[in-house]
Amino acid sequence: MNTHSQKPVLRGEPTHFDPFEVPENQSDSTIDLRWLVSTLWRRKWILILCGAAGLAIGAYNVSRQTPVYMATASLLFEPERLQLVDLADVLADQDSNATLANQLQIINSTTLLERVVGRLEDEEAPAAPAAAEDAADGDAEDGSVLARIEAWGAGRVEAVNRFLEARGATYQIPLSSAEVDELEAAQPSAEEIAAQAHSDALATLRNHLDIGQISGSRVIEVDYSGADPAYAAKVANIVGEEYISFQQELKNQDVTAVIDLMNTRITGLREQLQASETALEKARLDLYERQPQSAEMTSIQLNALNEELVGIRLQLVAAQARHKRASEALASDEDLWSVSEFRDSALIQDFRRRELELKEADAQESAITGKASTPAKAVNAAVMQRIHEGIREEAGYIVEALDFEVSSLQRREDEMEGMIRDLEVVAIEQSVDAMQTERLAREVQANQTLYQSFVDRLKEITEQARLQSADARFLSRAEAPSRPDRSRSMRALMIAGIAGGAIGLFLVLILEKATNAFRTTGELSRATGLPVIGAVPQSGRLLNARDLAARFSRQPRGLFGECIRNLRTSMLYSDPGNTPEVVMFTSSVPGEGKSSTTLLVGISSQQAGRRTIVLSCDLRDNGNAKLYASLSKDSPEHPKVGLLSLLRGDCTLDEAVRTEPRSGLHYLAVHPSERVLESPADLLAMPRFADLIAELRQDYDLVLLDTPPALAVTDARLMARHVDKVVYLVRWNSTQRNAVVEGLREVRSMGVAIAGCAFTRVSQRKAAQYSDNEFLYRRSYAAYYR
Numbered sequence: 001m002n003t004h005s006q007k008p009v010l011r012g013e014p015t016h017f018d019p020f021e022v023p024e025n026q027s028d029s030t031i032d033l034r035w036l037v038s039t040l041w042r043r044k045w046i047l048i049l050c051g052a053a054g055l056a057i058g059a060y061n062v063s064r065q066t067p068v069y070m071a072t073a074s075l076l077f078e079p080e081r082l083q084l085v086d087l088a089d090v091l092a093d094q095d096s097n098a099t100l101a102n103q104l105q106i107i108n109s110t111t112l113l114e115r116v117v118g119r120l121e122d123e124e125a126p127a128a129p130a131a132a133e134d135a136a137d138g139d140a141e142d143g144s145v146l147a148r149i150e151a152w153g154a155g156r157v158e159a160v161n162r163f164l165e166a167r168g169a170t171y172q173i174p175l176s177s178a179e180v181d182e183l184e185a186a187q188p189s190a191e192e193i194a195a196q197a198h199s200d201a202l203a204t205l206r207n208h209l210d211i212g213q214i215s216g217s218r219v220i221e222v223d224y225s226g227a228d229p230a231y232a233a234k235v236a237n238i239v240g241e242e243y244i245s246f247q248q249e250l251k252n253q254d255v256t257a258v259i260d261l262m263n264t265r266i267t268g269l270r271e272q273l274q275a276s277e278t279a280l281e282k283a284r285l286d287l288y289e290r291q292p293q294s295a296e297m298t299s300i301q302l303n304a305l306n307e308e309l310v311g312i313r314l315q316l317v318a319a320q321a322r323h324k325r326a327s328e329a330l331a332s333d334e335d336l337w338s339v340s341e342f343r344d345s346a347l348i349q350d351f352r353r354r355e356l357e358l359k360e361a362d363a364q365e366s367a368i369t370g371k372a373s374t375p376a377k378a379v380n381a382a383v384m385q386r387i388h389e390g391i392r393e394e395a396g397y398i399v400e401a402l403d404f405e406v407s408s409l410q411r412r413e414d415e416m417e418g419m420i421r422d423l424e425v426v427a428i429e430q431s432v433d434a435m436q437t438e439r440l441a442r443e444v445q446a447n448q449t450l451y452q453s454f455v456d457r458l459k460e461i462t463e464q465a466r467l468q469s470a471d472a473r474f475l476s477r478a479e480a481p482s483r484p485d486r487s488r489s490m491r492a493l494m495i496a497g498i499a500g501g502a503i504g505l506f507l508v509l510i511l512e513k514a515t516n517a518f519r520t521t522g523e524l525s526r527a528t529g530l531p532v533i534g535a536v537p538q539s540g541r542l543l544n545a546r547d548l549a550a551r552f553s554r555q556p557r558g559l560f561g562e563c564i565r566n567l568r569t570s571m572l573y574s575d576p577g578n579t580p581e582v583v584m585f586t587s588s589v590p591g592e593g594k595s596s597t598t599l600l601v602g603i604s605s606q607q608a609g610r611r612t613i614v615l616s617c618d619l620r621d622n623g624n625a626k627l628y629a630s631l632s633k634d635s636p637e638h639p640k641v642g643l644l645s646l647l648r649g650d651c652t653l654d655e656a657v658r659t660e661p662r663s664g665l666h667y668l669a670v671h672p673s674e675r676v677l678e679s680p681a682d683l684l685a686m687p688r689f690a691d692l693i694a695e696l697r698q699d700y701d702l703v704l705l706d707t708p709p710a711l712a713v714t715d716a717r718l719m720a721r722h723v724d725k726v727v728y729l730v731r732w733n734s735t736q737r738n739a740v741v742e743g744l745r746e747v748r749s750m751g752v753a754i755a756g757c758a759f760t761r762v763s764q765r766k767a768a769q770y771s772d773n774e775f776l777y778r779r780s781y782a783a784y785y786r
Helices: 033-042 044-063 100-107 110-124 127-136 140-152 154-166 177-186 190-208 229-290 295-331 346-369 375-465 487-514 521-528 545-554 559-573 594-607 622-629 643-648 680-685 687-699 715-722 737-748
Strands: 069-077 209-213 219-226 472-476 532-537 582-587 612-616 666-668 702-706 725-731 754-762
Touching: 033 044, 033 487, 044 487, 069 229, 100 209, 100 219, 100 229, 110 190, 110 229, 190 209, 190 219, 219 229, 229 375, 229 472, 295 375, 346 375, 521 532, 521 737, 521 754, 532 559, 545 559, 545 594, 559 594, 559 725, 559 754, 582 594, 582 687, 582 715, 582 737, 594 612, 594 622, 594 702, 594 754, 612 622, 612 687, 643 687, 680 687, 680 715, 687 702, 687 715, 715 737, 725 737, 737 754
Parallel strands: 532 754, 582 702, 582 725, 612 666, 612 702, 725 754
Antiparallel strands: 069 219, 069 472, 209 219
8 A cells, every 4th residue: 555644634723714824935924915816806896885885974974074274374494504502512412403303393382382372362352342241231130141151152151051951941041040159150160261261272273283394395384274264374374473483482592501501611611721721830840840850861861871781791791701711721721822811911921931942942952962851851841830830820810800800890780780770760750741741731722722612602602692583484474265175075085985995805804714615726735734636627517427428528628628637647646656556536525526526537547548447435325326327328248236236245346347438447336226235334344345456456557436525424434444545525615624624634544645635616717716727727728728
């Protein structure tokens, strides 16, 4: 039995399909754009309807809105480039109001908007007394209450209405004195009403005000929207005026703060300069007191001593050489006359001359007497011995003198080195003092420069502060608009349309995710962990087995036939080194096209020259028996026997096997006249069935088993023990995902090798909307299959 490892799918593993899931070899940031586009196209009517509904709702809301007029005032922001000061040297923080973005924040600040609200309230205040007088013309008892209500504003009216509604009464004039007293007690104080009105006015101003910048310029646009065009223009201009005024005040405050900080800084620099000058003078006085001579004189003395030390060391080396040479000559038997230190001695020269004279006298004595030994020679020899002793004694004195010379030079060398070391210490101290003095001098110079720079800069700031003006000015004041602003209405329509489209997109994804069937090879492959080795299209109208085989034979080059041959090729050659001989076709549930697919794959294999037999093992389904019975008619050579009779031993294999007339395919199925009295599972578990499979292996090149669904009964699991590979069929866009996964788990539990999965009954038109496959190109390349 041929087996190979398969990726197990265990019970409890998630089998849902994420539409944004990507294969493992792709980046996590990649989504299936083709799937998304095709899904949106298939569900386009949902998007269109939701978008149209959003636009309709937006149009209705826009039609009910009060016309809004927008007035615009333009301000040019041009900061004066005053050479105030390097703020990094003066201020701890740099000026945060120097950029245009910060100016926009200033205009939107609560401080500036409160000034605008206060100015508007001041300009509208003269209208209040007239309103109060008009209210006072009514009833004396109720007029005071109504006048106060009008003076307090709309908030007071709402409070009166709430008071009357709480009592379950209607508003009537005149009120009783008790009601008036109770009403006045229930009203808030004038200060509370004024504070609330001010807060409401500020919120209204902020909601209707829009501050923006023209891109690429320093122009600030102040937009105010309102129902009254004249009032909108008035508010926009007041905002611009208050901004310019506020900026001027802020700038004056900044300049004053800078001047104060610079004065403080200058005072500190003056004290620092005085301290550095005092330290420099003190360092110079200490230097004069501690050093009797200058560094130049010390350097001259040090150079002279170094030169003298070099001469002494040269003399010492020469004296040591002479001493060594004389000592070695004196210690050895060497002729002392050959040593220059001894030869230069006058006493040794005199001894040498007397020695030569004695030698000459001995020579004359020998010539006169002819004798080798005479009294005169003996005397001369004694004298020469004393001469030699005198020479060696004198040489010893010379060696001692040379040793004394060496010792004297060494002492002189040590003295000179000590003097040089002392002078070097003095020179180092003088150098350190000079460096310290120079550092103090540079510090004084730096403090003087910085102090003078700040003094000059302060003069410039003081002079320029008198001439400075605001950094912003009006380019154009706001004028009352003649037509209402439609941008907000269009924006509302756009937002409503986008919201409707977003809701439609959400519904599309929810509907797509709710579909629990496989529609693409990627979905099936990722959920099962198996390759998808084929896809069989729908056969059109309902056909019996004979008509289906006839159609397959009549259109060998059609798409239907190519799909069957593709499935056959993938099944047989997915593992080139291990071609299967017995293949089982099964599925999860009934109605997935197992029998027709198995039959057509068998016909295709028979036509390819491979001796093939189809074994219908679905003993429980009478429809399956009728399907195969329609392929050929009974004859005397083939009595009414089939697979059941063969398993019971009532007929031979040759009697039970039938032949499809067009292709010559052999098939073995249950005859419609046979009745299943035993348990089909027991029949398939009998050794006779195993012997039948072994016999068919010997007689045929390929044995195809058409088995019942894996989830319905255990028959498929029993037969899986006898096959080499399994082809698992899945009905396209129909079989539930969990059913496929559970069915595969049942098959895998038998340890059989699964060649892969294959789609059946695929809709050519619908499949093209989901993935790239042969169905997508059916229209473009239809002629290729004919």
